[in-house]
Amino acid sequence: xxxxxxxxxxxxxxxxxxxxxxxxxxxxxxxxxxxxxxxxxxxxxxxxxxxxxxxxxxxxxxxxxxxxxxxxxxxxxxxxxxxxxxxxxxxxxxx
Numbered sequence: 096x097x098x099x100x101x102x103x104x105x106x107x108x109x110x111x112x113x114x115x116x117x118x119x120x121x122x123x124x125x126x127x128x129x130x131x132x133x134x135x136x137x138x139x140x141x142x143x144x145x146x147x148x149x150x151x152x153x154x155x156x157x158x159x160x161x162x163x164x165x166x167x168x169x170x171x172x173x174x175x176x177x178x179x180x181x182x183x184x185x186x187x188x189x190x
Contacts, residue, residue, distance in 0.1 A: 118146065
């Protein structure tokens with residue numbers, strides 16, 4: 096691997112990383128108080144799972160990155176999956 100240094104104050108060179116950082120800060124990290132590194136790592140891990148599996152993305156026409164088997168079903172009971180004590184919620188149909 097080689098390191099490529101970017102010019103200072105050039106967020107347009109890394110738009111995907113900048114958008115992810117803004118999302119995790121506004122949706123998760125700014126709403127919690129952490130008392131240790133392990134709590135921070137757990138919160139980031141839970142947010143990344145939510146971000147990739149349960150969150151709609153405007154750049155993908157409001158689709159999921161990794162849709163599960165129950166996505167798109169019209170029948171079944173609607174359930175709510177909560178992460179981080181209800182901070183992140185995902186509604187889906189039971190399989």
